Amino acid sequence: MTKIVVVTSGKGGVGKTTTSAALATGLALRGFRTTVIDFDVGLRNLDLIMGCERRVVYDLVNVINGDANIRQALIKDKRVDNLFILPASQTRDKDALTQEGVERVLNALRDDMAMDYIICDSPAGIEKGALMAAYYADEAVVVTNPEVSSVRDSDRMLGILASKTRRAEQGGGDIPARLLLTRYSPERVTRGEMLSVDDVREILAIDLLGVIPESQAVLNASNAGSPVILDTESDAGQAYLDAVARFLGDEVPHRFLTAGRKGLLGRLFGGQ
């Protein structure tokens, strides 16, 4: 059965696209046929993060409008088997995404392309693109930074998920939503300068999928156009691998939650 997952947040710049790329790549690495769709119509970016920007011929809106079929528009990843990318259109037409059109694309990915997972990379905000990305979802990953505006926007988005999905409209209740806390700095949490993972969980009251530490590997990965989960040496890459395993139901302990220990002298005189 095909599962549709929306990666969402409300606030921009918190790591939705990085997470969508990592989650899709991680699922494909585990052998699942996976497509990641960029719903940010007008501001295409997933293609850059996935490193396939020069191979884009057709996009999501082309498929919706019938200018191309799904087979023509899907970009097959060159590094990982079973991984496909459907880029966003760069049209400025806000009405290019229609609910009926999105449903046809998702049905084609399920029925014609036999996908196991469809990852919908939501745009920021709570406008049409974000609502379309979430509407058909079976579950949600809410990406949040340990920072006040991001947490508030995530809570707002959880409220929207509870009422504006197809399942909610049909009386099926909330879709399961899990928290992915990104850009986490255990050192700053220890110093009392950053909301802790427990603080954010307590406020949002949802299950925790994972914690991704603030990491230089993320920028390095986007510079190179290679999902950070493929950088298995890095802390962020490993944290995403853990999150994918948890997503699939494995019991994996959370890592990267505590600061590296300093020596006695460092603790006495280190200040921070």
Next chain:
Amino acid sequence: MSIFSYLLPKKQRSAAVAKERLQIIVARERSTRGGPDYLPQLQEELLAVVRKYVPVDPDAVNVQVDRDSGCEILELNITLPENHPS
């Protein structure tokens, strides 16, 4: 944490402030969630009317819509100040 910072007067940690502010605003935003779109304006107008007679806080008016076995209940709570001469 350096040994010296234990000796200095401690100002409140910013994360604790952030948590407290978030808890308050999130609770408030959740209370109006899922209700009809006119609720915030209704609340504002009710507040204006009440204030013509009693000096109440902006937080003193609480409007909520509950659904109970097919029937909707509009619930309105106004907390009057204690020292108000009645």
